[in-house]
Amino acid sequence: MNKADAVIAAVLIVFGSSAFFVALGYPAGSRMLPMFYSATLAVLSLLLLVQSVLRPSRRTSGNIDEDSVEPARKVIMAVIFIAGYVALIPVLGFYFSTACFLVSFIVATRAARLSMALAVSAGTTCAIYAFFNILLKLQTPLGILF
Amino acid sequence: MTEFLIPAIENLLSIDVALILFAGTLAGLVVGALPGLSSTMGVALAIPMTFGMDPKLGLILLGAVYSSSVYGGSITAILLRTPGTDASIVTTLDGFPMTKKGLAGKAIGISTTASMIGGVTSTVALLLVAPPLARLALCFGPPEYFLVAVFGLSVIIGVSSENYLKGLIIGVLGLLIATAGLDNFTGVPRFVFKSNSMLDGIPVLPALIGLFSLSQAIKLAVGAGTTLVKGDVTFSDRVLPTCDDMGKTWWVMLRSCIIGIAIGIMPGAGTSIASFLAYNEARRVSKEPETFGKGNIQGVAAAEAANNAVVGGSLVPALTLGIPGNAVSAVFIGGLTIHGLIPGPSLFSKYGEITYTLILSLFIANILFWVIGIAFAKYFVKIIKTPTRILAPIICVLSVIGSYAIRGNFFDVGLLFAFGLLGYLMERFGFSPAPIVLSLILGPMAESELRRSLSLFHGSIVPFFERPLCLVLIALIVLTVGYPLYREFRGRKTADPTT
Incomplete structure (x- = not known):
């Protein structure tokens, strides 16, 4: 079965x-x-x-190679991080939530050190602001605080 | 057609278009070269970036991302035996052995050239085949359009060859989801759960971005490796193909282009099928078939010419009839509709200038990725060293901003999250997300045209079997659904001689 x-x-x-x-x-x-x-x-x-x-x-069930299936703990953690990010946006606003999300995600998954995470976060947030807000004049979600 | 060509050429002669083409081509190459990021995801993520743009520029960006991402996958396929996209799986067969022989530059050069020739040839086909097909669509009434939608939905069988039952389940689930929102005929809200945001139904783009981008971001975030691929990725031999290389491969490229275009026009068959068929054909007619798989330059040329020829081919039914032949063209249709462009005859008449600008821009995009590919292929391989766990949250952020920007409604971000999770779980449990996309796009069209037809014919379905165009479409549907099932049945019978 x-x-x-x-x-x-x-x-x-x-x-x-x-x-x-x-x-x-x-x-x-x-x-x-x-x-x-x-x-x-x-x-x-x-x-x-x-x-x-x-x-x-x-x-192997369906298309899944069970050896390559990711551990459930990691999946749950990633989903919680993304859900937390989505939940934070209406409170902190898009840019502040994005910066927090990027730093915490990169540090939590040990992808890079804190200094690198801060640099990636700042760089990405600024690039998104420049591209979407200044160049394309698109609206981004606003929060209660910012 | 000619009345739109001159304004379309004029549209292309601007600095904005040049910048957009360059940016789209570069972005497509990066997405294509990164294993785990597909052409579908690249186009889905590019759509939100087109919101603030003039429709012409937006569509040029999408076309450039689509064309170059299909080529981009060949770089890692050749250098690391890791195809960046499904389209380049076959390229590994001879591309990687060439790298092992110290001919990586030669392999990259011929794959870039073959991809460019495939792309340009298929754009010529798009330019020649699409307008007459669009004129034919002018003869369509509601019953024909309903059958066109069903024909598009029959693609589900083609994209679910690994498990037809699971494909059908997901397709029907998508159709059911597509019925949510206000019923256009009676004004009755269906499956809206007292949410005002649901009255317009499930918006397609947040669903697409969730299914193809956010789900991949989750996958990248929890994957085992810290980078997408490991290995030495340097090479120093000549990249630009020699006259001798071209002499050995031009006929293979031409034949593969024809195969790719035909496969692209057919619903359900994608880039990987085209490259497999073209590769087999090249090996079959070769005087040295035993050298295939051991670093034969014709193998690389066949696979790459065919997979890029699918791009223009797949846009033929997408632009003229609104039938997405594969997941990328389904997303492409999503991109058209957010700019108010509905696929069909009007694209070649009322919006002819925009459509021909898009088609002509594909020529430039193909030439541009050839230039960039030949000049900078060796530098692209450095990008794939980007840690996945840095890439994943950036994709999440782009997905969020993309889904929000469509309507400025935060509800869409929630939908993105739900569809992202759904897409991840679907892939994990062996369900392809492609059928749900086809259903979300074609479901509303199928329902409205069916109900319009039934009201036109006082509830009778007999006229569906009396109109000549309907009969042709019914035959096509039977063929599209029946042939893969017949092939599967034959395959099983051959595998089990006792039956």
Whole structure:
């Protein structure tokens, strides 16, 4: 049994079924395709579930070479860092959050020393400001504090 | 066509265009040369940079990034046996053996020249084939456009050859996501969860940037290595191809260009398939097939001419019918739409000047990457020494600013994060993100044209089988879906003689 595929299939069956029942509440024309898509998704996911249960588990599942799969701890850390960065932007503003994110990420992943991290952070932030704000005159997210 | 060519040439004769072309070509080369960063990601990240630009300049930038990133992958493929993009996998077969023989410069020179010839030839094809195809599209009504969208969606089968079921699941999931937002026909909000930001539906670009850029940034951040590749990357032999090299390869290049253009126009088949086919063909007709894989210059020329010829070919259905033949052209369509340019006949009439400026700029971009490639290839390899954990957060920052700049709505940054995580998880569990992109782009078109057709024909689907153009499109859909499945079935039967 391929556990990963089975879990994904189960999640998609629940998702497809929920979407189907939500779509049932829409008027006739509006619900036609959402109902068709959600039912198809549930049926295809059911097929994936059956396939993953019937097929013997192999060292490589799908396209993944399990030797190259990144450790979950590192993935969670990277995702938390990015989520933290996204959450900080509305508070600190884009540029201050970006500078903090770059320094903390580079130092935390031991990509470079603090001095190098500060240089990369300052350089990148200034380059983005010059390119997006001054040259292209695009708006960047503002925060409460800055 | 001629009435747009002169203004298009005039548009190209400006310092702004020269700077944009240079910047786009350089950026594409860097993205292409960096293993782990794809052409799709390069174009996706470049789109936000085009917001503040004139549409002409924006599209020129995207075209330059697309063309040069496909070539850029060959540099590391030849020098380090590490293809920068999928397109250059085949280039490693003969490129790296040439490097081992001390002929790295020669291999780089012929790959750069073959890529340029492939790109220029396919741009000629785009210039000649696209306008008549766009005129044909003028005859299309809602049923034809619905079938064109379904034809585009049938690409999902082509891009999911490793697991059709998973490809279909992701494609249908994308279609379901694409229905979110206000229903244009009834005004009913669907799957908006009481969020005003969702009323316009899921914006395609934050989703694309999340799926292709942020997901790769996560991958780079948690990867095992500190740099993208390891190894000695210096060479000193002559880069500019000699007349003898050109004499040995010109016919191979020409044949590979034709293969690349044809593959590019076909939905679902990408640069790597084109280079595999061209390489096989070059080996098949060669008088010395045993030298292929051991450093044959024709092998490098075949692979590189074909993969760059796909660029112009893939833009033929993308610009004329709005059908993305591969993930990069899907992103390219996203870039067109944010500038208010809807793929179809209007691109070759109402917006003809912009479209022809883009097409003609591709000629210059191809020549420019040849000049830069020949002159500076040996310096590009130093870029790949950039630590991945410095590159990853910079990609995150560019992704955030890119997705925010589209609507100035912070909700899009949240979507970017969600799609980035989704893209990472999808790749980790063997689901390709390409089908979801095709669905997000073609889903709304399929729905609106189907409902328009049904209301036109009072709910009947019979007219779909009575109109000649519809029948042609249905046949194409059956062929696109049926052939890969038939090939898979045949392959399994051959592999298992007991069945």
